[in-house]
Amino acid sequence: MPSPHKLLILYTGGTIGMQQSAEGLVPAGGFEARLRAEQQAHPERPVPHWLFRELSPLLDSANMTQRHWLAMRTTIIEAVEEEGCDAVLLLHGTDTLAYSAAALSFLLLGMEIPVVLTGSMQPAGVAGSDAWPNLFGALAALQGGLSPGVQVFFNGQLLHGARVSKGKSEAFDAFGEAQRPRHGQRLAALPANLDYRHPRHVVNLAVLPLYPGLQAAQLNALLASGVQGLLLECYGSGTGPSDNPEMLAALHEAHERGVVLAAISQCPQGHIEFGVYAAGSALAGCGLISGGGMTREAALGKLFALLGAGLCQQECERLFALDLCGELAD
Template structure:
């Protein structure tokens, strides 16, 4: 789908930061800088309008409320006639936002592309303008509906990407993971992008040697609605710790959604391979397959935030909604 009239949604981040007494800080007024720089671009770009989400933030401060504000701004922009959206965002949580928006914008008929930069616009040898205008050019040339991340010349699936470097210009990549899943045949109205969402008490926790049942109990007793448990290998954990397993079982019984991902960068969860994995499945954990942490958290937020019951969340979580579970 080619875009000729795009909304540029500025949230802050390194791309628009300027020097302050305490270091680089988010700054307003970025539209004027973009328009001034556009005059130096040889490529033909689409028409674009600009909107700032105020105040602009360092993406280290990104929250669920910010995600919901982005969704609302994107909805308003498309209703006003925009046929593509470019979100300018800081890199620290860019992959989390790309994943969350992938599930919050299900059913949206126009493409959404997120980008940012490792160095601020105006810095020597910055990647800011190549990323920003490269993303605009990609939208102009044609991008499929859905959420994507553009960085260092690559257009990537929004729910498959992770940040792998804190310095390199190719910091974002789609890590090879086994993706197998049944694609959702028809989008339920309850998770369409027009559906209001509420904040959700979510967390991700890596399994580590020495994790105690008391640690897990304290976490789950804090009101957590969904937990992404980062398991070993293909979905194993301390199966000989009956107390820890009972804590998980009790949490699931009272409605907490428990999802398992692999800690391995190229891993996937397959509970039946080891008895230790089968034990986790038996207490209520659902497999995220080869989904990333970012995708698992974003997907749970979109489902739980829509007010769905535990069993419906688990059913939809196990299906492929936008390409996060299947190629």
């Protein structure tokens, strides 16, 4: 792939640019000047021509919301279509970096440029920090030419944007690709309503891990909150409390009124196969669709992109089961 001619660096906040306050580390502006000074101090590093934008307000990524995903999407589209950018480096906090990478993987379908997310476990300027190695490593990877799509660069590795998860809270090798079985039918052609240009809106989504003792009343309260999509984190290959008729009825009734119900495995290396156990078949009978070997981040981002595009329940379910960008199949 060719080197980019004009790169957007989109700074959203996060540890990489944080500075110390009386309460602890907080997002700080002025990062463009710090980046240019670091680049000038090391002219031997391969860096494409870039322009700089900041998300306003800057975020601790623990405060990330769907609206911020949409703001990132809008900024990237404007940079590509109005300013001629042909690559993007997005600087992001690590707490929700994998969620944003997954969401953008689906929000930017059809955009034929590379988008790379990176951040750091320690702020730039701290002795021994991973901030500059991650940032300039990502720039070098982009300069070398990357395929279109969303990726994460961290600790010297390029990772698939819709497969990555954060596995460690302090170590520099905090991110990795989930080792889940990957098989699924690929989408033959991208429909217009999934193209990155198609408008998106905020969606009421919920994630619920199944656990021993979960009550039907708790599930009903969640479903009664107006959720449009519910992601259930099931046991093993897609099982749940099949001997609880009230819980099964709550799921069935929610599906009947249009809620999209999806399932992933709680197991770090698991995937959904409802038919293996009768307990899984009972959940499938309530209207749950399989998320295969998708991670929580990928499944949530995919539901957001599908429902946020205004698709009906049936179309969301059809597309959720297909591989859109490598989240389900190699």
